[in-house]
Structure formats: structure tokens, C-alpha cells
Amino acid sequence: MCEKHRTESAREPSAVARCGCVGPCKPADARRAVELAVTERCRATHVPCDPDALSDALLVTSELTTNAILHGGGVTDFHVDVVGPGVSVSVSDGSDRLPVAVSPVDQQGRWRAGGRGWPIVCRLAHDIRVTDLPSGGKRITAVMPLP
Template sequence: MEPGSTVLDAMPSSIAAARAVVRERCRAAGATDLSCDLAVLLTSEVVTNAVLHAASRARLSVVATSEAVHVEVGDDSTEMPRVLRLRRGSPHGRGMALLEDLAGAWGVREEPGGKVVWFTVSSDRQP
């Protein structure tokens, strides 16, 4: 399936818009409910980092099939994300840990003037 791409403004409402784009692409491709739900959750975390922490527009790209969902989120910050292990009760900082724990694969690549955080969720992932 062709990738669905969009650019989201650096505002909190863009997080919900990103979730809607991913859910629509997953459904159109026949992705499993589990892989779709995981992709939506992880997209929310990565787009939150882009619009709130990087204060950047988020460049969202989604490729979904019945076997897997691949999401990329680009932003204009050169600061690389870090996986934090926080104590129970800490209100922030869990997004990258969720990505590490739930994605089948993920990574970050540098681009001129920014970076892209990507992840893949496979339909054969066990709950």
C-alpha cells in the first residue's frame, strides 16, 4: 500500500489528528485490531514528542498492510530521543520506553535540520 503522509502543526490537537490518520490507514489496509491499536498508541507518543518537546511540526508517514504497520515521524529538532526508566508515579517521560517495549522494531535517523523516529508493529505480535 502507498504511504499516507501528512504534516501536522506544532499544537496539541495534532496528536489526535495523527492518531486518526494512523487508524484510518490501518483499517483501510486490513491491519489487525492489535497492531492498529499499538500503532495508534505509539504514534501518539512520538507525535507528542515532536509537537510538545521539539516544538516542531510533525511529518507523519504511515505504511500499513495486513501484516504490519510502519510509522515515521519527522521533526525539526536535532536532539535524539532517550529511553527513560522512571520511577512509579512520575507523570511524564514514558513515551520512548513504551516504544521500546511495544514496537517490533524502532529507530531514529538523523536528517538535515532534524530527525525521523520510526517504528514497525507486526500483526503477529502476541499480547
């Protein structure tokens, strides 16, 4: 889990349909949904979008959806919402396993391929929550600041 961020695990009271992905299931589709939500907010508030903040939000979105595909059996639900001064991205998958950061170097001192996604999420997100889903699996919600 993240060392610097508050990450919690709690049971959700209502059932969630798990018959298939709701919304974007691929990282590219999820990034497009986040970009659209953020740019619509910028247009509506007549405030220019911060390209660095948007880039961070897109990177976190890619990492969460990719991790759901690689380690969670696929994306089962996706939601993006611009709330207050940030963008909230929620990705659900079918695994009950919590995300962990692994050392980039193995026991023999060799660099590992992969393993950098969760630390990227932990570094860029302002708030991260992991919620157990009653029908199994989990939802990870990350909030990234939008200046």
C-alpha cells in the first residue's frame, strides 16, 4: 500500500453488478474519459486546464486500469468525476488482493520489469481509497488535484 497516503478498506453497503465492465475497460478509453471530464470542467468554469495536472491524472488513470487488467482479472467498473479542486477516478476489478509496491530490484540485484505503477499512483494522487466490494473484488479511487 502507499506509505504517505491514507488508504482505507471498507465494505460497501450496496451490491454492484459484476456482469461486465461499465464504462471504459481499456486504459486508452479511460484516459479519454478523464480528459473529456477535465476539459469540460475547464470550459464550464472558464479556467484554463493545467496541462501538468491533466497529465498526472491521465498517468494515474493508465496505471489503475492497467493494474486492474494485469493483476485483478480486468476492469469491472470505471467512474470519473470532477469534484471541487480535483478529479476522482475509480477503477474496480475482480481481485480481493490489495495493491503493493515491490522493490524495483530482485534478490540478485537485477532490475525488474514493471512494478512501478502503484508507486506512481501513490506519488501523484492526493487521496487514495481501496473499498472491498460485497460481490467480491475491490474499487480503487484516486483523487488528483486540479489547480
